[in-house]
Amino acid sequence: MPLRISDPDVAAHRNDVLAQVDPDVAFILRKEVTRQEQNLELIASENITSRAVREAAGSVMTDKYAEGYPGRRYYGGCEHYDEIENLARERVKALYGAAWANVQPHAGAQANMAVYFTFLQPGDRMMAMDLNHGGHLTHGSPVNFTGKFYDIVAYGVDRDSELLDYDSIQKLADDAKPKLIVCGFTAYSRNIDFERFRQIADSVGAILMADMAHPAGLIAAEEFNNPVPHAHVVTSTTHKTLRGPRGGMILSNDEEIGKKVNKTVFPGVQGGPLMHLIAGKAVCFHEAAQPAFKKYQKQVRINAEALAVALTGEGFRIVSGGTDSQLMLIDLRPFQITGKEAQLVLDSVGITTNRNTIPFDPEKPFVTSGLRLGTPAVTTRGMKEPEMREIASLITDTMRNCEDESGLAAIQEQVRALTQRFPIHEI
C-alpha cells in the first residue's frame, strides 16, 4: 500500500514545535538562553548571532544533498541551493574585494586543511606561528594533522616587544625555504603586515596563506588590515568577529588557485555542503555590508582598548602593551594566579573567558600564565567603554577574592545586574 503523508503514524509530530516533541532538548536550550543572558561572554572567538542568521541556519536548507558547486551538482532539485550559494559567494567577494570564494568549508579547520592539501605533500615544509605565541592548532600542533603530516618550522614573537619581528621571520624563511607560510593568528592582538608577509613568501617562492579567522569581522569593516590583496589564499571562520553561523570559507584573488582549492574542498576533503549554514553565511555577509556593522566593529575595537587600559590600571600586564583588535592577552603573574585558576574562578561569578599561554610562558600549556579576553559578544549586547571599566574592576575583584565565597557571591550579583541591563534574546 502506498504511503500517504497523512498517515498518522508516519506524519506524527511533523509540525509540532520542539517543546512538544522533545521537552528534554527544549529545556536544555532554555537553560542555554539563560546562561547567555546572565553571563559576561569574554571569549575572543565567540559572538552572538542575529535572529535572522539563526533562522536561515535552522531552515529547510538542512534537508538536501548538494554535492558539487552551483550549476554542477551531483543531485537533482538543487535550484534554490545554487541560488543561495551563488548569493553567499557574490556577497563575500564584494565584502573583501576577492575575485574568488568558496563558502563550503564546514569550519576554519576544514578551510585550512583544503589549502594545505592543495599546495603541500606529506613531509613538505610549512612555516607558521608557534602555538605558544598565538598560532592555531591547525598551524602545526603536534596533536593536529598538520603536525603529523608536515615538516613544521615555527616563528614566534620578539621576546622584548612581544610583537612579530618581520626581519627575523625573513631570516628564518631564508634558512628553512618553506613551501607555504601561514600568517594570521588565534592569540595575537596586534595588526598584521600582510604585504610584508607576501614579500617574505615571494623571496623564497612560498605560497602565502592568511588565516583571518579572528579578525574577519574587523576586516570587513576596514578596522584591521585586509589580507586579500596580498595573500595567495585567505582562509577564515564565519562565526568569530564576523558574527555569522559556525562555519569556514576560503578567498583568493587568483582564480586559478581558486579552481584547485575548489577541487580539494569537494571532492577532496568534504562531501555534501552544509547548505543551511551557507544560507546563514549569506545572511551574515549581508549584515556585514551594512553601515551598522561598521559601527559595531569600531566599537568592538574601542571596547577592547578601553578594557586593556582599565585592566592595566588595575595592575595587570597586557601582552605587547595593548591591542589593535578585538582581543587581548593578559599576563596574570602579577596576581600570582595561573590561567587555569583564573578561568575557573571567573566562571564561578559568571564571567566566561579562556586561559591561554603567553609568549615564553613558564607554565605548562594546560595551566598557562595568561588569560585571553575579547569584546565581540559584549559589544553585540550594546556595552560600551563605561561597561568595559566595570568589567575590568569585576575581574580584578574576582582575582582578589578567589578564596572568599561571600565575596564571590557578591561579585556574581554585580555580574547579573550588569548583564540584565543588556538583554540579548529577550528584548
Ligand SMILES: *Cc1c(COP(=O)(O)O)cnc(C)c1O
Ligand atoms: C578559530 C580558528 C580556526 C579554526 O576554526 P574552527 O572553526 O574552530 O575549525 C583556524 N584558524 C584560526 C587562526 C583560528 O583562530
